[in-house]
Amino acid sequence: MVLAETMPQTLITTWLEITDSSQIRPSFVQDQDIEIARMEAPDIAFYRFLYQSVGEKWRWRDRLQLSSSELREILSSDATNVYVLYVSGAPAGYVELFHHGEGNYEIAYFGLREEYMGRGLGKHLLSFGIKQAWEIGASRVFLHTCNLDGPHALANYQKRGFQVFRVDEEPMPDIYT
Numbered sequence: 001m002v003l004a005e006t007m008p009q010t011l012i013t014t015w016l017e018i019t020d021s022s023q024i025r026p027s028f029v030q031d032q033d034i035e036i037a038r039m040e041a042p043d044i045a046f047y048r049f050l051y052q053s054v055g056e057k058w059r060w061r062d063r064l065q066l067s068s069s070e071l072r073e074i075l076s077s078d079a080t081n082v083y084v085l086y087v088s089g090a091p092a093g094y095v096e097l098f099h100h101g102e103g104n105y106e107i108a109y110f111g112l113r114e115e116y117m118g119r120g121l122g123k124h125l126l127s128f129g130i131k132q133a134w135e136i137g138a139s140r141v142f143l144h145t146c147n148l149d150g151p152h153a154l155a156n157y158q159k160r161g162f163q164v165f166r167v168d169e170e171p172m173p174d175i176y177t
Contacts, residue, residue, distance in 0.1 A: 008147055011172050014154060016162035017142040021134050023161040026127035029120045031087075036128050039082040039094075042075035044068050050084065050094045054111035058149050059176045063109075083132065085112070085125045092116040095129035103139030110143070111150075122152070126160050148176060 018024060039047070048071075051063050063071065074080055079099040085092045093112035097105050107129050112122055133141045143162070145153045158164075 007172065007177060009172055011170050011176070012147040013144050013168045014146065014164055015142065015144045015166040016157050017140055017165050018130065018161050018163070019140050023163070024130055024134070025159060025161045026131060027123040027160070028127055029124040033088045034121070034124065035086045036083050036125065037086065039084055042072050044071055047071065047075060047082065050091060051109070053113045054093055057114060058111070061175045081132070081136070083129065085121060087116060087121070092121060093125055095125050097129060097133050103137060105133040105138040105141050107141065107143040122156055123160065126156060130160060
């Protein structure tokens with residue numbers, strides 16, 4: 001967890017994109033204990049478990065402020081696809097794709113539970129998410145990261161083929177302090 005005394009005063013958000021499938025540089029882990037499955041029906045309690053266990057360390061807050069009905073509406077939307085990474089049957093992380101229309105897909109949420117980090121699973125799940133977006137009709141995949149995210153997040157995105165298209169800086173919002 002980011003300690004209050006080390007909390008940056010500025011939030012730096014980096015936006016990245018892949019605009020051509022030839023840019024994709026996937027990296028998959030070969031392990032028979034790994035499975036990725038689409039969440040077919042919105043399971044609010046399970047989703048909240050994933051969101052909190054993946055994002056708590058990085059101060060994810062926005063989805064925690066939504067009511068169950070608001071969250072169900074998002075997860076039930078045809079524009080939203082959630083894929084869960086399982087390792088030996090246990091949920092290890094997830095990637096959430098959101099279709100903004102006209103071939104634009106956002107990796108809205110992506111991450112691993114802490115106990116699954118450092119095993120190459122992040123690059124595996126990210127590669128899956130990118131490829132899945134392309135398979136369901138993407139002509140552009142984008143995402144954003146910030147200076148509160150994991151120290152390897154930006155490098156992982158760039159190694160998979162994402163290129164920076166915008167960087168925003170703002171005073172640290174109260175929600176993160």
